Amino acid sequence: MKINTDPEKIEKVLNRGVEDVFVKESLKKKLLSGRQLRVKIGIDPTGPKIHLGRAAALRKLRQFQDLGHQVILIVGDFTAMIGDPSDKLEKRPMLSEKEIKANMKNYKIQLGKIIDLKKTEFEYNSRWLKKLNAMEITNLAESFSVSQMSNRRNFKDRLEKREEVSLREFLYPLFQGYDSVIMKADIEIGGFDQLFNLKAGRIVQKHYKMPQQDILTVEMLEGTDGRKMSTSWGNVITIADEPSDMFGKIMSVRDDLVPKYFRLCTDISESEILKDKNPRDLKIKLAYEIVKIYHGEKAAQEAQKSFTKIFQKKEIPEDLPEIIAHKGEFLSDVLVRGKIVKSKNDFGRLIKEGAIINLSIMEKLQTTSYKLQTNLTLRIGKKRFVKIVV
């Protein structure tokens, strides 16, 4: 495999969407050397879907792959059971082996949309971490001092607030670092929230008298509401989202985040981004590009078409969710059953607010005790559509 050492390309890899590189000069030298490097990334199979924030790090990995370097994907099946303390307000619950397996099922398909799986080395870190005995763990633990560990931002904060910090959480960075030892990693990539864990890799490698990996962190991507993208916040856009859904979610991202989204989620150049002055049009372009990456050109066109149709021309979408109902059934029951509304109370509120519209006659539904006789197409609020088939 030929290694690409084009300085211009390397510059781009080292800068676009990158928060921090440690140690930059060392990494640059490695990349220019022409040697094939071992580039590691860890994925925590804690959620079944990859969101755009995680995808950003994986895209960075892809860039290394394109330069000809060896990409190593560590599935943190063991560490996921411990729970990563990074930037968590609370400690995470431990995941069972079963849950992890379920999460990993669709993972590879999603990964395949970003990186070249054929050229990727896959490893499950339980393979070696499971076997560590007490003596070896003790030795590993020697690499860190307590003050180093407790100076970590989120440990420190929690300790100051007199919240619980489990000793177990201290183990996480150690194990992640140990992965780097086993894998002989030259570089490790991760989100900026991973900074401590990545640096831990350097410390642990040093402890085992190995050359230290350089680390590269990508910027954190905020979710649709401007807060950090996180599954537990429900503000995520995942790469497995349906095209129209994905398109819509991207359109609801705050304007000021659009350049960042371009930087982290697309290959569009900065100069091209600046061409479009209208923020809405720019965002449409962004949505189009991202949908194109994960679902193809055709899906992107269709998503855009249906978006303009629904929200700019206010038409009814073509394929809306359907619920089967019986004749004479209460509408409220059907909607609760179909999980369109939370409860009958919720339904009652929406009626009172005039939020439910019968699209065939374009009238607001007035009564909570509406009984179904024929098919019915409804719009609830601005973005919920549903068709009820009797």
Next chain:
RNA sequence: GCGCAGGUGACAGAGUGGUCAAUUGUACCUGGCUGUAAACCAGGCGGCCUUCGGCCUACGCAGGUUCGAAUCCUGCCCUGCGCACCA
């Protein structure tokens, strides 16, 4: 183990016998304005019913006192802090 403080709705955090389905902020939902953006304004935000009303379930868990408990008592579980010497 002993002592002290604490455990309240998605989260933060009030409330210390009835007026508490529980103040407030955030998040969320709806309407207005819009570009399914932001900001802003208004309303809502446990469940069920025949809904200007009624019922059920909820303030760590289990009991108790009381006409009445998130609030008082007892036990249990969980969290934080303190518990060498000297004084």
